[in-house]
Amino acid sequence: MYQVIKSKFNALKNNKIFELVVVAVIILSALEIGAKTFQLPESAISITYILDTFITVFFLVELTIRFIADDDKKQFFKKGWNIFDSLVVAISLIPIDDSEMALLARLVRVFRVLRMVSVVPELRVLINSLIKALPQLGYVVLLMFIIFYIYAAIGSFVFNSINPKLWGDIAISMLTLFRIMTFEDWTDIQYETMEVYPMSWIFYLTFIFFTAFAFLNMVIGIVVSVMEKEQALLYVSNEPSMTELQTEIKELKALVNQLVTNQNKL
Template sequence: MIDFARLQSKFTTLRSNKAFELFVVIVIISSALLVGAKTYELSPLAITLVVWLDRLITVFFLIEISIRFLGEENKKDFFKNPWNIFDTLIVTISLIPIDNTDMALVARLVRVFRVLRMVSVIPELRLLLNSLIKAMPQLGYVILLMFIIFYIYAAIGSTLFEDINPELWGDITISLLTLFRVMTFEDWTDVMYETMTVYKLSWIYYLTFIFFTAFAFLNMVIGIVVNVLDEEHAKVRKQAAIDAHEPTIADLQQQLEEIKLLLKQQTK
């Protein structure tokens, strides 16, 4: 008779094993290399080899996701993790035999997304992505303010420089693209010198725009992301201390207050 509790314990130990995680990462990288290999012209033998390797990788992913599912104590909790849902969906679609049908393009695209499984396997990558997602509400206001600055400068540029170069300043949408080129420093001096032949002080327009966008707003974005990342790291350290039953600063402060209270009672 199968001892399911013992089997589950083995699966739990296996999925948290560093060597197993490293092997999964190697397989994911191999899967990405196979996707890249299919973009080249290959010999019939190489194509056959790539197809069989892709099938082996798909089978491995099925086994790996099964181990992770069976190693979960509460099976319902497994699907509460969005990354587990993503992994299961990618593996399930990869099993559908649609390579020789009209959906072959979809099958290839799904195999490209298998590279994202590296994020679900490596905790540090999950932390970075989660921090970026949690920073989005704050970044939204920065992006909105940046768009306002873009729009104002695009309207000014279209009004002043349209006659100089309609291809760059013909309307506000083209002006927005031109300003994006200026912000990314893609030959922006050529654009500036062209307008300076008519408006000698137009350099003020470009330098102020670059200051607001490339310097000020970019640093704001970096600051927000770094701040959220620090908060996530603090949460991870706190949770690790709780899991290890190590006292946190709050616990030590509480214990110190209890000692002070006890000493006061004894002196009385």
């Protein structure tokens, strides 16, 4: 009996229509959370309360289906996305009204939108790629910090007398450099210093080249490289293994031999 239920739940979990229904409920949850940020009439508040109850129950049922359909239940709660989904569902069961944890429950309901990532495999590939790229990105960030620090020190020493609000000390100078890197009215800063130091444009252009161009391309290259590896692993994991292929070949041979035997008997 349990194996029948498990096989049915497994088929339901892998059903594309069921996946689309889960995605639709997550989108409905996002819309319901957004609606609560507006001033709503009493009738609309009642509807959002009913929707919230339905969404919480649906997520609980969906998580239960995935748990029963899983072959290795001991490893189910060791997977990061399953832990995240379980925490979101568990905390969503906390009553919002008249509770000391009401604020926590409301905040967790906002994170229900992130369940879209755990449902859609392509989104999981993106997030996993970003997480795996963090160690390599850390060295890029460290190098960028060094460049920021050097240019901030130079800017603070040279341009402090021109505009102390932008170049007063090294901390303020780094904020100014971040503004320059994001191209937020950076030409105004440049022309202000060029009135005193006409060649100061070299300072700005070299900084923009190192940060906005060189380092940005490094980050993109690292993320794309890791993403390609993740997609390759996903493709390999979705392909049937050699053992499965050999089993299918043996079954086909047995079926062919049986057909030949029956044909000879006739």
